[in-house]
Every structure is written in structure tokens, then in C-alpha cells.
Amino acid sequence: MALGGSAVALLAATTLAALPAQAHDDKNDGRDNDKNVTLTATLTQLNGSGASGTAKAVVGNKMIKRIEVHANGLTPDAPHAQHIHFGQQALHECPTLALDSNNDGRLNTVEGIPAYGPVVVSLNTTGDTTPASLLAVARFPVADDGSYDYKRKNIKFTDVAGIGKAKDIAQAVREGKGVVVIHGLDYNHNGTYDFDSAGASELNPDLPAEATDPAACGVLERK
Numbered sequence: 001m002a003l004g005g006s007a008v009a010l011l012a013a014t015t016l017a018a019l020p021a022q023a024h025d026d027k028n029d030g031r032d033n034d035k036n037v038t039l040t041a042t043l044t045q046l047n048g049s050g051a052s053g054t055a056k057a058v059v060g061n062k063m064i065k066r067i068e069v070h071a072n073g074l075t076p077d078a079p080h081a082q083h084i085h086f087g088q089q090a091l092h093e094c095p096t097l098a099l100d101s102n103n104d105g106r107l108n109t110v111e112g113i114p115a116y117g118p119v120v121v122s123l124n125t126t127g128d129t130t131p132a133s134l135l136a137v138a139r140f141p142v143a144d145d146g147s148y149d150y151k152r153k154n155i156k157f158t159d160v161a162g163i164g165k166a167k168d169i170a171q172a173v174r175e176g177k178g179v180v181v182i183h184g185l186d187y188n189h190n191g192t193y194d195f196d197s198a199g200a201s202e203l204n205p206d207l208p209a210e211a212t213d214p215a216a217c218g219v220l221e222r223k
């Protein structure tokens with residue numbers, strides 16, 4: 001069915017009328033890559049960790065201008081690796097046990113990748129923030145009493161092999177496709193990361209799986 005002339009005119013008028021509103025609403029304009037976009041995440045537990053929290057990030061151009069992560073219910077006195085994950089092929093969401101491909105009842109970090117993608121930024125306290133630092137455990141926040149308040153400014157996105165250019169990763173995060181993941185939990189509640197309950201990490205056989213399995217997750221969404 002062809003549209004009549006008046007229908008076309010009406011569509012055009014509607015489209016034009018919608019433009020000024022969109023121009024003012026930079027929160028919904030994915031092309032505004034020079035502007036700061038504020039993203040927030042509600043972090044919920046994975047693997048029965050009992051952890052939860054919030055994250056807030058301001059992203060402009062190829063830079064995280066500032067980011068905060070507030071988490072609680074984590075393993076006390078233990079470091080917690082935390083990252084922004086993203087993958088072009090990922091679902092941009094937090095995983096469920098449906099991804100537990102070896103049916104061991106745990107969701108390890110690799111099993112969650114179809115949901116949240118690989119690491120694109122390491123949210124550590126000092127030094128290099130690229131994926132190269134993803135398990136540099138000494139530079140991640142420690143949850144003294146099971147909680148921490150993490151803040152860092154001016155983290156540059158970098159090109160990540162197999163994932164994309166810095167500007168494309170930044171753009172994807174601005175579009176709400178980045179996922180904050182906090183790792184590390186104490187399955188057997190003995191107060192430390194050890195190999196007893198879950199064996200070695202699939203990421204590094206020198207680390208217990210307890211140190212690297214995901215404990216909390218949330219998608220960084222535009223406000």
C-alpha cells in the first residue's frame with residue numbers, strides 16, 4: 001500500500017517536530033561522543049555471594065572522566081578484581097546459571113563472557129587500567145569489612161585486540177553496553193580465597209577460582 005501525500009507530509013512533520021526534543025535530550029543521543037554521558041549500574045550478586053552495590057560513571061570521548069563503585073557483602077579483607085566488560089558479540093547483560101556450561105553449579109568468569117563480554121577496562125586503584133591488569137590483584141580494592149567505596153578519575157579507554165578501537169568501545173559503553181563485574185568470593189566461608197571448595201581459576205592456575213569467579217554484576221545504563 002502506497003502512502004498518500006498527506007500521510008507522507010504527516011510523517012515528515014512528525015519527524016521534524018521530534019527533532020528539537022531529541023537535540024535537547026543528549027542522554028538519548030548516541031552520537032554525542034564529545035559530551036559527558038552519565039551511566040549507572042545496580043550491582044547484584046552472582047554465585048550466591050550475597051554481594052550488592054552500585055556504580056556510576058561519567059564517560060566523555062575516549063575517557064571515563066570519573067567512576068565510583070560502592071559495594072558491600074563481599075569477602076572481607078580480600079582483594080576484589082573489578083572490570084568493565086564489553087564484547088561486540090555479548091548480550092550486554094549479567095549472566096545466569098544457564099551459562100554454567102560444565103554444570104558444576106558455579107558460574108566462572110569465562111562462562112559469563114557470552115553475557116558480559118571480555119574485560120575492556122580494569123577498575124583498579126593505581127597504575128595501568130587496560131585488560132593487561134585484569135588479574136593484578138594487588139592493585140584492586142580490598143573489602144576491609146566486606147564493603148568498599150572505589151573512586152577513580154580519568155581512565156582512558158584503549159584499543160583492545162579482538163574487541164575494538166578505544167573510540168568504539170567508549171561509544172558502546174556510552175550506549176549502555178558496558179557491564180561492571182566484581183570478582184572474588186568465599187564459597188566455603190572459611191575467610192580466605194583457597195583452592196578447597198572450587199579448585200583453581202580457569203584464568204590462572206596459580207589463583208583459586210574463589211579469587212576470580214564473579215561475585216556481583218550490573219549493566220552501566222544511561223540515566
Ligand SMILES: [Cu+2]
Pocket residue numbers: 081082083084085119181182183
Ligand atoms: Cu571482570
